[in-house]
Amino acid sequence: MILLVLIASxxxxxxxxxxxRETLKDYHxxxxxxxxxxxxxxxxNTLKNTTYALTTExxxxxxxxxIYEIADVLNAPFNIYDLEGQLIKSSRPRFEIDPQxxxxxxxxxxxxxxxxxxxxxxxxxxxxxxxQASYTYINDKKFxxxxxxxxxxxxxxxxxxxxxxxxxxxxxWVYFLxxxxxxxxxxxxxxxxxxxxxxxxxxxxxxxxxxxxxxxxIDDLDTxxxxxxxxxxxMIDELEQSAVKLxxxxxxxxxxxxxxQVAHEIKNPLTPMRLSVQSFxxxxxxxxxxxxxxxxxxxxxxxxQIDTMSSIASAFSNFAKMPAQQNETLDVVKIVRxxxxxxxxxxxxxxxxxxxxxxxxxxxxLIRVVTNLVKNATQAMIDQPSPRILVTVASEGDNVKISVxxxxxxxxxxxxxxxxxxxxxxxxSGMGLGLGMVKNMVETYNGSINVTSQPGKGTVFTVIFPKNxxxxxxxxxxx
Numbered sequence: 001m002i003l004l005v006l007i008a009s010x011x012x013x014x015x016x017x018x019x020x021r022e023t024l025k026d027y028h029x030x031x032x033x034x035x036x037x038x039x040x041x042x043x044x045n046t047l048k049n050t051t052y053a054l055t056t057e058x059x060x061x062x063x064x065x066x067i068y069e070i071a072d073v074l075n076a077p078f079n080i081y082d083l084e085g086q087l088i089k090s091s092r093p094r095f096e097i098d099p100q101x102x103x104x105x106x107x108x109x110x111x112x113x114x115x116x117x118x119x120x121x122x123x124x125x126x127x128x129x130x131x132q133a134s135y136t137y138i139n140d141k142k143f144x145x146x147x148x149x150x151x152x153x154x155x156x157x158x159x160x161x162x163x164x165x166x167x168x169x170x171x172x173w174v175y176f177l178x179x180x181x182x183x184x185x186x187x188x189x190x191x192x193x194x195x196x197x198x199x200x201x202x203x204x205x206x207x208x209x210x211x212x213x214x215x216x217x218i219d220d221l222d223t224x225x226x227x228x229x230x231x232x233x234x235m236i237d238e239l240e241q242s243a244v245k246l247x248x249x250x251x252x253x254x255x256x257x258x259x260x261q262v263a264h265e266i267k268n269p270l271t272p273m274r275l276s277v278q279s280f281x282x283x284x285x286x287x288x289x290x291x292x293x294x295x296x297x298x299x300x301x302x303x304x305q306i307d308t309m310s311s312i313a314s315a316f317s318n319f320a321k322m323p324a325q326q327n328e329t330l331d332v333v334k335i336v337r338x339x340x341x342x343x344x345x346x347x348x349x350x351x352x353x354x355x356x357x358x359x360x361x362x363x364x365x366l367i368r369v370v371t372n373l374v375k376n377a378t379q380a381m382i383d384q385p386s387p388r389i390l391v392t393v394a395s396e397g398d399n400v401k402i403s404v405x406x407x408x409x410x411x412x413x414x415x416x417x418x419x420x421x422x423x424x425x426x427x428x429s430g431m432g433l434g435l436g437m438v439k440n441m442v443e444t445y446n447g448s449i450n451v452t453s454q455p456g457k458g459t460v461f462t463v464i465f466p467k468n469x470x471x472x473x474x475x476x477x478x479x
Contacts, residue, residue: 001189005182009175013168020164028132032121032153035076036134039151042070043138054140059147060088067091080138081148085109088147104148108135112148130155200228207239273305327360327469332400335363336393339370345378345389352393359400359467365441372438373404373461380408380459398467405460411453419451445469 046066052058059080071077071091080089085104112120112135120135132153137145203216215233280298285291333352340350374389381387384407392403411419420439442449447465 001182001186002179005175005179009172009179012175013171016167016171017164020167028153028155032132032134032151035074035153036136036151038074039070039076039078040136040149042074043149046070047138047140054146056082056088056146059138063089076151078152079150081150083145083148085148104135104150112137200232203232207236270305270309273302276301276305328363329358329360330363330366332357332359332361332366332402333393335361335366336370336391336402339367340374340391342371343374343378345387347381347387348374348378348389348391350391350393354393354395357393357395357400357467359465360469361445361465362441365445369438369441369463370402370404372435373463376435376461377404377406377408377459380406380410382409384408395467396464399464400467402463403460405458407458410455410457410459411451412455420449 043063046062047054050058050062052062054062059082063080067078067080067089068091077091079087079091081104082088085106085108087102108120108122112118118137122133122135124131124133132155134151134153136149138147138149140146199216203214215236216229276298280294283294288294333354333356336352337350340348370391374391377389381389386407388407390403390405392401392405394401394403420435439449442463442465445465446469447463449461449463451459451461453459
């Protein structure tokens, strides 16, 4: 809009200047023609009333005094030349006549002679001023040329130029005002358009498959923005439907995987139990003197397998069931030290920069997090000649940082991103649910857990969580 106003102002200014020049050119041409016609009529009247013979030689006598009278009355100075271009008479005072004006150029005489209209117009420019001069023949009663009438004309444009400047100045102020109006309109129109676009872009950035997305509501749906909003709202509906289908599919897949894992883990102890029962059935002899001893061995075998199945059930139960979050005000340093008391390994060391770090957490779950991480670290100390596990607790601003570092076998790079997935494990025993459970508990408390490891050198698990947990109302508002 601003560009159109600028272009229009430039074009109209150019057209105005061009039109002014053309009008001025026509004005001077017509004015010269009128003055020339008036002078010619006065000259013809003088020729009719003279008593001298109408010859070239008598022209200076014929217009001896009349030439000044005609020039004064018509306010138009003029000159009379003979047919050879020599000055015969001039209405100007003698001292205003320069020597060059006493004789006409050959070019003027030739152009006048070849002109069909018997008239020649000469245009010159000196020191920025424009001059015109018309040349016509003075005829006798038989229309025979006896002299040349020269009418000089000076184009005085001072007044017209001043009017042009005033017009352009007024036009400039008008277009300056229009430019200001255009800038204001462009600003508000742009703000109006981009406000809708900003709303659409902000909502697109906030689009999340893990939560319910809001639709955009606008009044005018007939505009292009309205069509874009309609397309966005339709996309939100499709995303919600896809998210529901995806969540259902993931849940079904998770339950199938969990069922497979449970069935697999239960089958492992059932097989030796079946073999033990079959073997005892074949070898059972009530009269055997060692029958009591064999029954005890058989019972111990069954009890051991039953305990294995019980531990499997407990592990799956602990993973699937997360206790309700209890925001207890506790000393993290004290709780971590308490959790380490159940380990008898002498290579487990504890360091804390502060004697007391107060935070809101669940006491039981914090102990479970620490014991799981330390237990994993002890299991990584196989064939390590000088094992060492270092547990540190530190305060970082509004967060608490717990690190468990070991110099064990480490974790390969391809397994680092998978260790928190359920049922993933690199050990020959266990179900791979411990770290997944730890991750769930830490994230429940708005924390994070990450791992860095170098194969053959060791592993460091780092848990970071805020000291103050949001209350239930705040959590609902956030969600």
